[in-house]
Amino acid sequence: MAKVFTHLDEGLRKFIDAQSMFFVATAGAQGRVNLSPKGYRDTFAVIDDHTFAYLDLFGSGAETIAHLRDNGRITIMFCSFSRNSKILRLFGTGRLVRPDSAEFETYRPHFGLQHPGLRGAIVVSVDRIADSCGYSIPYLELVDERPALDALHARRTEEQFATRIAGDNATSIDGFPALEPDHPLPSSIPR
Known part of the structure; x- marks a missing residue:
């Protein structure tokens, strides 16, 4: 039976971790629904009882960013593949915090390794x-x-990232705006 929680309590945080x-x-308000898998455990962090954040890395498109700019709606789902079956969904309103902003610095300590x-x-x-x-949900074992x-991002040049920002990361597949032309290149982000 499904249970609704009032906040991200310690038990939920342990499950997420x-x-x-x-x-x-x-x-978006119109167009396609986007669903993306995300990995790297150190890219997700519970900030407080009603807030979480995750690091957004360059990918094949920028659907999430475009949809958040359009209306902010987002759902995150965690699935347990271990012997204890459970699915957890977090519904909310999201936004992109650029890595060159002062606000980003408040989130940086919540994440582990640096990712290019x-x-x-x-x-x-x-x-x-x-x-x-x-x-x-099947039982799966993490290798x-x-x-x-x-590895791919570590090999990319600033020129290649700039091309992505102006190209397939500029809009969603439905034409919603995503990254702006002045979006910082990964190599220009303060560490």
């Missing part, structure tokens, strides 16, 4: 927290985190 990945769902290809932090105010059974995205 134990998961090796999460899923992000957003949708950083676009910013997605910061979400949670308005609904609910779990469900997850009885049909390791996949280092491919970090």
Whole structure:
């Protein structure tokens, strides 16, 4: 039976910390729904009882950023693949905090390793927290985190990132604006 929670309590925080990945769902007012898997455990952080943030790394598009700019709606889902079945969904309103902003510095201590290809932090105010059974989710065993995205971004030049900002990261597949032309390049972000 599903349970609704009033805040991100210690038990939920432990469950979130134990998961090796999460899923992000957003949708613009018109157009497609986007669902993205996210990895790297050190890129997600609970900030307080009603706020979380995750590091947003360059990807094949910028759907989440575009949808958040359009209406802010976002849902995060965690699935337990271990013997204890559980699904946790965090519903809320999100926004991109650029890595060249002073506000970003307040979130930086919540994250672990540095990842190349950083676009910013997605910061979400949670308005609904609910779990469900997850009885049909298979048992899976984590072998390791996949280092491919970090390796790819480490090889990219500033020119290549600038091309992504002006190209496939400028708008969503439905034409919503995403990254601005003045978005900072990963190499220009203070460490």
